[in-house]
Amino acid sequence: MEWRSISKFARKQPPGEDVRINDRIFAPELRVVLPDGTHKIMRRVEALKLARFEQLDLVEVVPDVAPPVAKLMDFAKHVHAQRLGEKQIEKKIRLRAKLDSPKELRLSPKIADHDLEQKIQRMRDFLQKGQKVSVVVRFKGAAEERMAEEALNFVVATVSTEFKVTSETLPSTGRTKSVLLSPSPTADVGGRTTEQPVKQPVGTTAVQ
Incomplete structure (x- = not known):
């Protein structure tokens, strides 16, 4: 009987998603990236057993090579980090748009x-x-x-x-x-300066 993911996110991942994990990986042999950063060629069954032992997910990261590359990781945490990064990027884009308006x-x-x-x-x-x-x-x-x-x-x-x-x-x-x-793009943090680089916008004398 095939082992299924310990990751709640992975269990809910619908079939057909781009990323293959655990028993959705079909290649009989894999190059597996281990938690310590080293890698080794393993049979799929052995890689799944190792993932179960380490309480991690086996995630196919480079499918179009021979053998495909898979990595042992906590898939739910990985997806969460990706989504968090995307939210940070979106937040920066919204802030930039706000500042430009x-x-x-x-x-x-x-x-x-x-x-x-x-x-x-x-x-x-x-x-x-x-x-x-x-x-x-x-x-x-x-x-x-x-x-x-x-x-x-x-x-x-x-x-x-x-x-x-x-x-x-x-x-x-x-x-x-x-x-x-x-x-100014060259302003210090906070924009403050003791310089006076701005020229008058119109040609009359300032109010005293």
């Missing part, structure tokens, strides 16, 4: 000093996490347009004293001015 912060040309400081603190928090920030100011009339430019200049000048950032003035749309702040 700018956080939008809106300012008023007549924003009070206290409110402006709160907005700048939020920018600091996002930049420290590696997040891009889009700063948008809406205005009415020429006077407010100048104030909007000054507000953007002030914001960029302030954060550039603490972070290595690159700034990009976005095209004006109607009565809106905006600038995109991005953490």
Whole structure:
């Protein structure tokens, strides 16, 4: 009677899966990788007996050679580690996509000093996490347009004293001015710096 896997995962593995394990391996002879990293040529029956003795699974890892290569391992742990690795990769991809999507912060040309400081603190928090920030100011009339430019200049000048950032003035749309702040790829951990590499996004004097 053939021995069946001690692994709960392996027992549930449906027939036809790409990976052959234990009694689903049909090659009469195998090159078996042992737990200590050494390998030896073994008959299939002997390899299965050894797997049972070691309380491990016999997993075919290289089927298209002669003889096929099989490895003694805990198959359930192996699959769990693979899935964990895939989840970590997916998590990094989601995080990268999130960081590449700018956080939008809106300012008023007549924003009070206290409110402006709160907005700048939020920018600091996002930049420290590696997040891009889009700063948008809406205005009415020429006077407010100048104030909007000054507000953007002030914001960029302030954060550039603490972070290595690159700034990009976005095209004006109607009565809106905006600038995109991005953490520099060469920034230290946390993005902080004592340098001031960011040039003013627009050509007017910053708010005093």
